[in-house]
Amino acid sequence: MKKSYWILLLVVIIAVGGYFYSTQQQEVVEEPAQEEIVQEEPAEETAEVVNPDTFTEVNMGNIDSLDPHFQYDTSSAEIVDNVYENLIRFDKGDITKFVPNLATEVPSEENGLIQNDGKTYIFPMREDVVFHNGNSLTPEDVKYSFLRALIQDRDGGPVWMIYEPLFQVGSLAEVTQEVVGVENPSDLSAEQSEEVYNYLEQAVEVDGNNVVFNLPQPFPPFLSIISQGNGLGAVIDKEWTIEQGGWDGQPDSIAEYTNPTKEDDPLFDKMNGTGPYELVEWTNGESTILKRHDDYWREPASIPNVVIQMVDEWSTRKLMLQRGDADIVYVDKQYMSQVEGMDGVEVIRGLPNIYMGAGLMNYNIVTEGNPDVHSGQLDGEGVPSDFFSDIHVRKGFNYAMNYDAFVEDVLEGDGQQGRGPIPEPLLGYEEDSLTYSFDLEKAEEHFRQAFDGELWEQGFEITILYNSGNDVRKLAADMLKNYVEQINPDFKINVRGIQWASYLDKLIANKFTLGFIAWGADYADPHNFAVPFLRSDGTYGGFKGEDYISWAEENVDPVIDEGISTTDPDEREKIYKDLQSLAYENAVDMYLYQPTAQVIMRDWVEGWYYNPIKDPGIYFYDLDK
Amino acid sequence: MEWQEVIKRLLQNKVSLFGILIILFFIIVAVFAPYIAPPRDADEPYLIPRGGWSIQPQPPNEEYIFGTTEGQYDIFYGIVWGTRTAFRIGLVVVGISSFIGISVGTIAAYYGGFIDEIIMRITDIFMSIPFIIATIVFVTILGQGIGNVMIALITFSWMSTARLMRSQVLSVKEDEFVQAAVALGANDFRIIFKHIILNTIFPVVIQASMRMGSMVITASTLSFLGVGAPEGYADWGQMISFARNWILGVEGNPLNYWYTLVIPGAAITLFCLSWNLIGDAFRDILDPKLN
Amino acid sequence: MISYIARRFLILPVILFGVTMLIFSMIMMLGPYQRLSTYIKDPAQLKGAEDIDQLVEKFGLDDPWYEQYGRWIGGVVKGDFGWSESAGAPVTKAIADRFPATIELALFSLIPVILGGIILGVLSAVNHNKTLDHIIRIFAVVGWSFPSFVFGLLVLMIFYGVLGWLPPGRLSNWAYEIIRSTDFVSYTGLYVLDGILNLNFKIVVDALRHLIAPVFTISILWWAFILRITRSNMLETLKKDYIRTARAKGLAENIIVYKHAVRNALIPVVTVAGQMVLGLAGGLVIVETIFNIRGLGQFMANAAQQLDYPGVLGGALYYGFFLILINLFVDVSYAVIDPRIRLE
DSSP: OHHHHHHHHHHHHHHHHHHHHHHHHHHHHHHHHHHHHHHHHHHHHHHSOSSTTEEEEEEOSOOOOSOTTTOOSHHHHHHHHHHOOOSEEEETTEEEEEEESSBSSOOOTTTTOEETTTTEEEEEBOSSOBOTTSOBOOHHHHHHHHHHHHHHOOTTSSTHHHHHHHHSSSOHHHHHHHHHOOSSGGGOOHHHHHHHHHHHHTTEEEETTEEEEEOSSOOTTHHHHHSTTOGGGOOOOHHHHHHHTOOOSOGGGHHHHSSOOGGGOTTSSOOOOSSSEEEEEEETTTEEEEEEOTTOSSSOOSSSEEEEEEOOOHHHHHHHHHHTSOSEEOOOGGGHHHHTTOTTEEEEEEEEOOEEEEEEEOSSOOOTTOGGGBTSSSSSSBOOTTGGGSHHHHHHHHHTSOHHHIIIIISTTSEEEOOSSSOTTSTTOOTTOOOOOOOHHHHHHHHHHGGGGHHHHHOEEEEEEEETTOHHHHHHHHHHHHHHHHHOTTEEEEEEEEOHHHHHHHHHTTOOSEEEEEEEOSSSSTHHHHHHHHSTTSTTGGGSOHHHHHHHHHHTHHHHHHHHHOOOHHHHHHHHHHHHHHHHHTTOSEEEEEEEEEEEEETTOBSOOOOTTTTTOOOGGGOBO | OOHHHHHHHHHHSHHHHHHHHHHHHHHHHHHTHHHHSOOSSTTOTTBOOBSOSOSSOBOOOSSSTTOBOGGGBBHHHHHHHHHHHHHHHHHHHHHHHHHHHHHHHHHHHHHOHHHHHHHHHHHHHHHHSOHHHHHHHHHHHHOSSHHHHHHHHHHTTSHHHHHHHHHHHHHHHTSHHHHHHHHTTOOHHHIIIIIIIHHHHHHHHHHHHHHHHHHHHHHHHHHHTTSSSOTTBSOHHHHHHHHGGGTTOBTTBTTTTHHHHHHHHHHHHHHHHHHHHHHHHHHHHHOGGGO | OHHHHHHHHHHHHHHHHHHHHHHHHHHTTSOHHHHGGGTOOSGGGOOOHHHHHHHHHHTTTTSOHHHHHHHHHHHHHTTOOOEETTTTEEHHHHHHHHHHHHHHHHHHHHHHHHHHHHHHHHHHHHTTTSHHHHHHHHHHHHHHHSOHHHHHHHHIIIIIIISOOSOSSSSOHHHHHHHHSTTSOOSSSOHHHHHHHTTOHHHHHHHHHHHHHHHHHHHHHHHHHHHHHHHHHHHHHHTSHHHHHHHHHTOOHHHIIIIIIHHHHHHHHHHHHHHHHHHHHHHHHHHHHHTTOOSHHHHHHHHHHTTOHHHHHHHHHHHHHHHHHHHHHHHHHHHHHOTTOOOO
């Protein structure tokens, strides 16, 4: 009896082993046969478009909010872009050229709609535009929309972008502080609210059929900021919004409507715009269904229905693309090889992406209770708080990164090394500007000079963190470890992944050492990159420690301020080039990569064009299949 | 039944012998890991070395006999050092949680009444959250890392031992020899330890050997979901998570990346199988119903 | 028995309170900035230190834990389970959306798991120590040793990648379009059932096709469990006096086995059902993740990873409530089946 156990186990093992062995064998033998099958299918498919009346995009993740003034992520922006409209839009993805949208003309000095040395913008409004619920668009709606955005200004939201040109500040809180001395807008009394409202109101005025914006100072990227694709400039229907329980349009109610949570925001899951598509149904994390707006002021869209599905599992997305159930799918860079050569599928790579991935160095690491600096001293067992304050350390790290390998292997060639905070093709970017290259000799040279040679003798140990799940950042950190440790056997780098929660905490508490982060364009202007990376109070600049902040206040901030108040493009270009080389000379950050984007779609999709500002969002109006 | 007798029978039973042989094999691999797969950096042997920076897995070749995963982690190295990780998780988690379970269960049953009621309700509370969810929450909070995974597993896995122990003790407690010991005036601790625990331990041991496998599975599930071992740490579950997005292969060859899934999958399954075979045989030997 | 049921019901809120306290206290081990990560998903969203403190204040992350817990429990009492940031929806809606998928999967798994397990167990016992017994037992122990994520991925690789038979998800795309159309009434959210009620059998077939792989993955694991209990009890029962008597009377072996022995051996299976449901609930987390089924398990795993505590707590309450109810049902029905058992 017992013998049969042995025999059976053997049989099971042999069967399992044999199966995989034989499938391996079969692969070789069957390959030609399989290819035949593969070639047959698409021949039918290309001839016959699957679901010609519905355009299906398959993406992943969640949509944050459908409120155009609340959302600040690409997935939400895509829906908003198709349902709501702004005054002007880019000419089919050309970010240097505007065309009218809800306005009938694009303001310029030449047509006299930009006046007052670039401080007044006049938008004549289009008539006969209707919202999805049938209401007509009025200039009052435009004014209401901008004021609602300004009043709502939720924490962590996008509205800072128009506070800057309109009021030269960053938030409603700064305005209330300035006007009535109240720190938190939710604490405003009715009278204070009216006072603040009056202050806000003078920036956006209705004049007959025109909407007029008054800027305190010239601000060259203003048109770019309020252009289509940026939800904060989207026009909503005043009457309808009030019906839904949104801001009542009254001057005294700011406290009640400012900074809502998602559950308090009536437009979180409802939409009513003037755009080519209207919202039918939204199930977060699953799907968004849009249908054509038949009373659209232009020709109605050619595809009647749009479905945006959220599928997190890559294998499912892949299958949907293969079968033609999906017209466009999101593909992570690492799986590109799996779609390359798929029949009936068009892959476009190398699309310019206005994005900068960089390594941030903390000039004053908080060492207390921070295991990542180890001993916290320059004793070979750790790093001192001001480790990265030494320019030679920063330069040493900058020379120790293998940029070419990163672009070739990690990005699979889809990108380029960063040349400073400003990416291509923005003003200030230069193809041949000075930049760091992978050069261990130079790295050694600088490490030898750091801390007057003491660092070289003592050595150091440091931990670089990345947020787990982010393979690209882990790879970058691993590369640094690999090369820096080759320079001197006493140099030691640990790479540790931590959860996003702890990563965020480290960043806020100034306990990170060197961290990889990225910035994607909010609008197409170098100002949008110079500020977060370099300015002393920028999103990233502000986290780089006291030494950096005081240096930047003196050397960087004035240049940035000059750049944004100058209207002449040639002069501006020169200023941003200066900033770019300032960042290089001082090795402020490690500007690692600017990736290119890609799009993967069925080859029956027509009319697609790339819009670098909206990537990867798709504007369905121009598509057909 | 005596220990010696049990072990003798385990060795005689072909099935459990097979299990024992697999475990021996894994033990050898774990012990000689530094010789089988010499680490690049002796300070951090658990970090799987990378054979390059490319994202695409590479099939088995001369240098990497099991191939590499995405990000070029050496699968062979990961399997070898992952064996140590598996043993560490299994032994530490099962050991400590069994100890906690035995103590809690014994105390509850021995003292009974109010103490029993409180302890068992706490046990109920811990059992009402699905194990895997509870551990995901806890590891997310503690942070990635094998140590934290073990803490989370221990925190949420002592309850079944406690319940089993409690029912065992309750039935033994009524036995004559315990009653006699009480009558003779032996103190609490001696009674508990000498008579009750020694007389009730076998079912707990069976359970422990079965749990070796399931704890290793849960730990690797956590790694698979991305909250367990840190990226690049030698852990079987993580190696499988590297395979997750490659299982459909490439156009025309769906099994192109089979090695990323099958090799680590086989390691973890064999490991659990061996413990379960032993546990199974153990149970058969000790189950009076079958004798 | 009534007092037993009443007591269990009285304990129910205590347990649920304990469960939520346990989860809550775990999450409160993190500082306010760490818990802010639920709301801030990208460092690019930070604008500077002031903004961060405002956010902490807005979501009350800095308040003492009892205030935060009080806020949450106060809402629950009023039927408001809070907002799940990971799902981007109120917790009640997020759970209601996902509940049918999980229930459908659980119901369809229970049938093959229990039936298959019992049949295998009986076959194994009847053929005690014969070849079939060995085959079944080896099969079972191998199944039990397979981590479900490994097995699930293998199933996907072979039955979907190579053969293209069993796709992940709950329905094919064309079927989703039918479901979303106005002609189709969604009664239960269980697609198989809805398909039958709408007399649309294409939907039924498609939904069933999508259920095969996850159900198979779950079954492989749990067959071993049921089988072992059935087998051991069958063997015991077959030795009992009344079976011997029956044999002595000359009753046909088949009748003895199926009429007397099986029925008696089934009782212990009922007892472990509660334990099984608990295990199944955990198993669904992985199966739902691998087969891309938008269910409660996947929701809770996501919520846990994003530290979305209203999501985790809400999910745990749901689970806890159902599990306790099921356990109670099992206890009571056990007492009914076997009068020798008395509930204290």
